[in-house]
Amino acid sequence: MHEVKPAEALGFTFDGRALTARAGDTVAAALLANGVQACRQTPVSGADRGPYCMMGVCFDCLVVIDGVGNRQGCLVPLREGMRIETQAGRRHPDGAQS
């Protein structure tokens, strides 16, 4: 049988918890692999949402990555040391130069 080289493990945090996932995973895949079902609350009703379509369409996997809100987790490759947080409601309109 063909030998599959085990993927490198990357360390990251989700809401402060230390987790690991495989290099090559997206942020959303890494969260699902760690059993995270909900990574945001909707701005309108506050209901929990988690990764769904995994292809950039549904916007249900929005998270805060290294302080930047509303990132689509399924479109962002996981990197070592990423600080991922729940996107609670609307993104704060910060981070823009004035």
Added chain:
Amino acid sequence: MTTSALSSEADIVVVGGGVVGGAMALGLARGGARVTVLDEGDVAFRASRGNFALVWVQSKGLGMPDYAMWSRRSAEQWHELADVLHEDTGIDVAHSQPGGFMLCLSETELEQRRQTMQRLHNQMSLSDFPYEILDHDETKRRLPDIGKDVVGSVYSPLDGHVNSLKLFRALRDASARRGVDYRPNCTVDSIASDAGGFRLKGAFGEITAGKVVLAAGLGNARLAPMVGLEAPVKPSKGQIIVTEKTDAFLHNPMVTIRQTDEGGIMIGDSQEDRGFDTVVRQPILSVMAERAVRMFPRLAGLNVVRSWSALRVMSPDGFPIYDQSLSHPGAFVVTCHSGVTLAANHVLTLAPAILSGGLPDTLDAFSARRFHVPAHA
């Protein structure tokens, strides 16, 4: 399976199921009429799905004071429409009227605006329209997030906005609850007089009605002549950019930028004369985005989630057309490019007038007969 021929009778058939047709249908049904709406399929251009959702007064009516008064009246009645929709459907259409700004990015722009507002208000009957011309400092006091490039603004307390998708849904829902028979995918091919009423035919079959209201947007140009009316409307392309949702920081609508009740920022108000082309094109979007960021620099940090274009329904002079046919009494045409602003008038004033038999004298100015006057008379 047998299908009955799609032939039935209604008191009134409304052709067109967008915001204008939906408002007319609801107003007519509220007056007790049996209403059928014949809506085209998704081949239609659907201006109602693409609009910017302003309930806007301040810049409207140069060259036609009646339009300024009509827009103002609708803005004033919009609270009542929002209440009606909420009572009927439980849907809050997020109508608010906090006053609106038109931001200017150069002294030339501001001066042009100032002159336009003066000409507008020099028209008889419009002298009491409230508006203010604000310099940079006063604009910044009221809108702390503006950028340094904003040299000033025009403000009017009459302006507001709404969630137009919720409006669209509420009109449909309220109409359904009042028995309106909504039929999608029913393109009307012909309309003919029939025993004191009208017979409308298409691939869907046929339907007869005592009255017919043409609210088919760009389709009115084809339909109106069938009943002795005219609606020489043409498409005017508009493009819109929408950002991700953010915390509320824009509490007033601008002509070109607004924040929805759910948090997204809409950037719009482009106008292009490109026939029926609805392709979204980057050059215009770039200009819109660049101007928006100069107005509110913090927008530069937001992600765009989608953009789209839609076609306004534009008459030769830009004003609505309301008419009853002289040769085919009972046939009406209703066409405008501000179906959201004018929705309150359409539900609460125009529909009752049509039910009672004719248009009020106050709408004489909106007859298409105005296009017959020679330009140099």
